[in-house]
Amino acid sequence: MPELPEVETVRLALLPALENHRIITAHVGRPDLRWPLPEKLADRLTGRIFGAPQRRGKFLLVPLDGRETLLLHLGMSGSIRLHDSPPKLGAHDHFMLAMAPVDGEVATNFMVFNDPRRFGWIDLFSDEIHPMLAQMGPEPLGNMFSEAYLAAAFANRSGPVKTALLNQQLVAGIGNIYACEALFYAGISPRRKAGSIKARRAQRLTAAIRDVLQRAIAEGGTSLRDHVQPGGEIGYFVQQLAVYGREGQACQRCDSRIRAIVQSGRSTFYCPTCQR
DNA sequence: AGAAGGCCCTGCGTGC
DNA sequence: TGCACGCAGGGCCTTC
Structure with a gap:
């Protein structure tokens, strides 16, 4: 969760x-x-x-x-x-x-x-x-996290960028939901090799990560099943998810169908048209 | 070293 | 209605 x-x-x-x-x-x-x-x-x-x-x-x-x-x-x-x-x-x-x-x-x-x-x-x-x-990587909302850091951390990695985002040693705190969401907003395919994320894409991805995490915090997080806030309230960011859990639904940008694949045993959701 | 798969555990939705 | 199966927001461990 x-x-x-x-x-x-x-x-x-x-x-x-x-x-x-x-x-x-x-x-x-x-x-x-x-x-x-x-x-x-x-x-x-x-x-x-x-x-x-x-x-x-x-x-x-x-x-x-x-x-x-x-x-x-x-x-x-x-x-x-x-x-x-x-x-x-x-x-x-x-x-x-x-x-x-x-x-x-x-x-x-x-x-x-x-x-x-x-x-x-x-x-x-x-x-x-x-x-x-x-061994944990930098906080994505902190000062140590930058496009230069991300590009360096991902350099020479042959695995998919989605899997790299889940690696807590590279960046701390990102899980399956926000990895999918950040890649959507950055316009990057989850299947792209992590090592190919440089300059422009690194800039878009760092910005997307920060933005989606901050927006989710403002909504109290994402309640799928178990997550509740300590006062008992649910988290409302689930209503703003662009791709996670939306297989077969229309992309909010281009109307293509959201696709679901499995990477390293975890479900990945993405728009095959918007994300390259 | 990096990547991929199995595994830990319970609950719930789906399909037969 | 009942049951088997697959899948779930994570991370460690083993294997290749």
Whole structure:
């Protein structure tokens, strides 16, 4: 589910509920998500105070007092919900935190991590950088991401540009939906070799990536099935998708039929006329 | 090294 | 109505 815009939407909602709040109780349901949860996670969290949640790619990073950081990844089907009273936990609610304002004792905020497919994961780390983040490429909405960077990162790659966009080591946070959408707006075929993206196309692609991600964040992300914002709202960008999930429908630009293919085992949607 | 496929897991839509 | 199958927003691991 969650690509950069969905995770950013979650981060923004969590910010006021977590920052400067103390963890009163932590509850771990199933300890086996993508990887086993850290030993004694609940004990290690209880009593700690959160700083402001950050995002890196599709990861959420919440600093704790001291030097540790709570890392959350939502996998394919993960979601985080906030409540103002103790929630009743369901079958796929694997992790819950009850929090109070830093000077209070009574829990007022409750955060629940739900993940039916259990592809998500939770970790607690104290090193300067988590191994999962060490190899990650630049943030597409940050200053390090540019057409020159993209052209250099894609140079000499013989695989398709669509697959390269999904590689988190090259660019962080782009997933299947936004890779398809960005390529549509850039007018680039997903089948084109990544190494052929230079100058003009690199410029169009970087601009398209930034634009589509920012527009999606503004709409609360894309809700296909599992994604909800922590307050329970869905993400409305699904209504603005130009190609993703639109096989056989008319291209909004040229009226050709949107085509679906499989690349590296993932569905790709594109307009065979507009995208070259 | 880079590319492609399998795999982890549950739920849901489709077609028979 | 029931059931089997395929597919789903991710990322690691193995193989070539």
